[in-house]
Structures are given as C-alpha cells and as structure tokens.
Amino acid sequence: MRKILNGETSDLTLENNDRIFIPEKRTLKQNYTVTIAGEVKYPGTYPISRNGTMLSEVISKAGLSVSSDLDNAYIIRGGVQFDPQREFIFSYFLLKNFSLSKEDSINFAQEVGLLDSVKFVSINIKEVINKNLDLELQDGDFIFVPRKQPSMVYVFGQVSNPGFVPYEAGKNYKYYILKAGGFSQLARKGDVKVIKRKTYLWYDAGSTEIEPGDFIFVPKKIVRESIYYWNLTKDIISTVGAVASTVATIILIYNQIKQK
Numbered sequence: 001m002r003k004i005l006n007g008e009t010s011d012l013t014l015e016n017n018d019r020i021f022i023p024e025k026r027t028l029k030q031n032y033t034v035t036i037a038g039e040v041k042y043p044g045t046y047p048i049s050r051n052g053t054m055l056s057e058v059i060s061k062a063g064l065s066v067s068s069d070l071d072n073a074y075i076i077r078g079g080v081q082f083d084p085q086r087e088f089i090f091s092y093f094l095l096k097n098f099s100l101s102k103e104d105s106i107n108f109a110q111e112v113g114l115l116d117s118v119k120f121v122s123i124n125i126k127e128v129i130n131k132n133l134d135l136e137l138q139d140g141d142f143i144f145v146p147r148k149q150p151s152m153v154y155v156f157g158q159v160s161n162p163g164f165v166p167y168e169a170g171k172n173y174k175y176y177i178l179k180a181g182g183f184s185q186l187a188r189k190g191d192v193k194v195i196k197r198k199t200y201l202w203y204d205a206g207s208t209e210i211e212p213g214d215f216i217f218v219p220k221k222i223v224r225e226s227i228y229y230w231n232l233t234k235d236i237i238s239t240v241g242a243v244a245s246t247v248a249t250i251i252l253i254y255n256q257i258k259q260k
Contacts, residue, residue, distance in 0.1 A: 034058060034137050038145035039068040048137050055135040056128050058143065069148040070129060072197070072213075075121035076142040153210060155180035157218035158187035167212045173205040176216055188219045 001022070003009040032050050037043045041063035048058070055075070064070075125145075127133035151167035153176050160181025168175065173192055183189055192205035197213030205216065 032139040034139070034141040034143065036062045036143040036145070038073070039065045039147050040145055041065055048139070050139075052136045055123070055125075055137055055143070056131070058137065059125070059128065064129070064145065067148045069146045070126040073125040073143070073145040075123060075125075075135070076144075077121050078138060078140050149213070151212035153212070153214050153216060155216045155218075157216075158184040158220050159218055160184055167210075171210060173210060173216050176210065177218065183218065186221045188221050191219050193217045193219070 004011055032048045033045045034048055034053075035045045036058055040059075043062065046058050046061060121135065121141075123135050124133060128135065152164040153167050154164055155176050156162040159177055160183075162180060165176045165179045173194060177183065177192070193216075194203045194205050194208050194210065195201070195215040195217060196203065196208070197211065197215070210216070
C-alpha cells in the first residue's frame with residue numbers, strides 16, 4: 001500500500017466486493033479504556049493507564065448503588081462484545097459437570113458457541129471492595145454489577161408450574177418442587193439436581209443445602225417408541241437362543257464323551 005501511494009509500484013484494479021483493511025497504528029498515546037455497567041452510580045467507559053490501573057480504582061470512581069449484588073458481579077476480559085441482558089448464558093453453566101440426554105439439551109444447540117467467545121475473570125469483587133484483593137485491568141475489560149434480587153429459588157424442568165419460588169431457610173428441594181406444582185407425569189424423580197448460583201456446579205438434590213438463587217432441575221424420563229422395545233426384545237430372544245444352543249451343544253458333546 002505504501003509503495004502504491006508513493007508511486008513506487010503499479011496500482012491495483014479493484015473488483016466488486018474487494019475489501020481494504022488498514023489497521024490502527026498502536027502507539028504509546030493509544031487510549032486504553034474499560035467499561036463498567038449495571039448497579040453503579042456512574043456507569044460508562046473509563047480511561048485506564050497502559051502501565052496498569054486496578055479494579056478497585058474504577059469501582060471507586062463509578063460508585064456502587066445500594067442495590068448492587070457484589071456476590072454475582074463479574075468481569076469479561078479483553079473487549080468481548082457482551083450483552084448482560086442475555087440471560088440465556090446461564091444455561092451453559094447449567095450443563096457444567098452434568099451429562100444431559102439429547103432430549104434435555106436440544107434447546108441449547110443453537111447458542112453453543114456463545115461461551116467460546118466470552119472470557120470471564122475469576123475474582124471475588126466483594127473482596128476487592130474490602131481491600132483484601134485487587135485486579136489489574138486490561139484494555140477493553142467489561143465489568144458488570146447486577147441488581148440484587150429477592151431471595152428466590154428457580155425450579156424448572158418437569159414440574160407443573162416452573163418458575164421462581166420464595167426462599168425459605170432450612171427447606172429442602174422437595175418443598176420447592178411442591179411449591180412449583182409438584183412433579184409432572186414424566187418427571188425423573190430420582191435424578192433431581194441442584195445447581196448452585198455462585199459456582200453453577202451440579203449436585204444431587206439430597207446432598208446439598210438449598211441457598212438463595214439456586215436452581216432446582218427436574219429431568220425428563222426418556223420416552224422411547226414401541227419399535228425400540230420390539231428391537232430390544234428381538235435382541236434378547238436372539239441372545240437367549242444363542243446361549244441355549246451353545247449349552248445344548250456342550251451337553252451333547254459331554255454325553256458323547258461319557259458314553260465312550
């Protein structure tokens with residue numbers, strides 16, 4: 001490009017749909033910024049130093065509102081375009097450490113690439129506020145502080161009325177399922193899972209205490225068509241026949257040897 005502009009080489013003939021990309025020249029004077037949004041007094045984009053600006057500095061400038069939920073605040077690294085309103089992202093966290101059947105996971109297929117482009121930073125922002133921890137920010141970092149929600153537990157899957165149920169201290173998962181209308185006809189009652197709000201790890205329902213913000217998932221029984229059971233029956237009959245034939249052969253050989 002430089003040689004063409006200086007007349008040092010022949011020009012090029014452009015064709016339909018050609019694209020010309022001229023990258024930005026990165027210098028020491030380049031602007032470095034981070035964005036903070038959500039429940040802060042002054043959301044927006046803030047300049048940072050290329051030599052290092054700490055998370056605590058930006059939070060101090062933005063100011064926290066009284067409804068800030070620091071337990072669930074997060075940081076996305078490096079200028080990834082992300083809309084915090086896209087709540088479906090939690091669905092992918094729900095899949096962590098748990099194998100769902102094809103029937104249970106089919107609804108997630110169209111958005112499977114979402115988390116591949118999102119780089120979450122693991123840090124406890126409450127500890128940053130208490131000055132026990134800090135983080136050096138990078139250009140393009142995105143900080144989101146959600147609104148503190150009422151104490152609720154979300155029940156979904158095979159229940160009659162899926163949705164939010166008010167949290168009651170000391171109650172087990174059966175209480176919340178009952179409040180959500182109870183099990184539906186196709187519920188897999190022995191495989192209920194609890195997904196923790198803070199870590200999105202899966203636990204057997206009877207092995208963990210229910211906390212505010214947790215999710216309770218009731219999976220669906222696998223309903224098979226009649227042809228499946230017909231094929232299974234044929235396989236069993238075929239196997240039993242083969243075993244019986246083998247046994248009969250062994251008995252016959254044994255009798256012949258015995259007679260000799």
